[in-house]
Amino acid sequence: MNDMSSTASLVSSSDVNGTAVFGTKGDEIGHIDHLMIDKKSGNVAYAVMGFGGFLGMGEDHHPIPWNALRYDPSRGGYVTDIDADTLKGAPERPEGWQSDRAWERRTFDHYGVPYYWM
Numbered sequence: 001m002n003d004m005s006s007t008a009s010l011v012s013s014s015d016v017n018g019t020a021v022f023g024t025k026g027d028e029i030g031h032i033d034h035l036m037i038d039k040k041s042g043n044v045a046y047a048v049m050g051f052g053g054f055l056g057m058g059e060d061h062h063p064i065p066w067n068a069l070r071y072d073p074s075r076g077g078y079v080t081d082i083d084a085d086t087l088k089g090a091p092e093r094p095e096g097w098q099s100d101r102a103w104e105r106r107t108f109d110h111y112g113v114p115y116y117w118m
């Protein structure tokens with residue numbers, strides 16, 4: 001993980017990639033692999049998270065709405081309420097990580113977070 005200890009409210013996407021994600025009980029559940037950004041609004045739509053695996057082998061990747069993550073400076077990572085059962089029931093990710101609005105609605109509704117485009 002890159003150093004994100006700065007008090008600035010902006011962070012480079014390169015600093016977010018690789019950042020740990022923790023569950024609400026404090027356990028590390030994965031890391032951010034990369035971000036998907038809406039071209040028109042500039043908003044981060046979702047973070048593609050890596051879960052499981054060993055040294056990148058056998059790792060599962062899932063798109064998580066950006067609104068489902070909160071940065072916790074004391075942990076140096078993001079925290080989410082998403083658990084394994086919620087993740088397993090999520091809509092399947094689109095090919096090439098490209099999505100349409102119908103998939104985005106299903107995904108954001110599944111995780112119970114506000115749409116990034118509203």
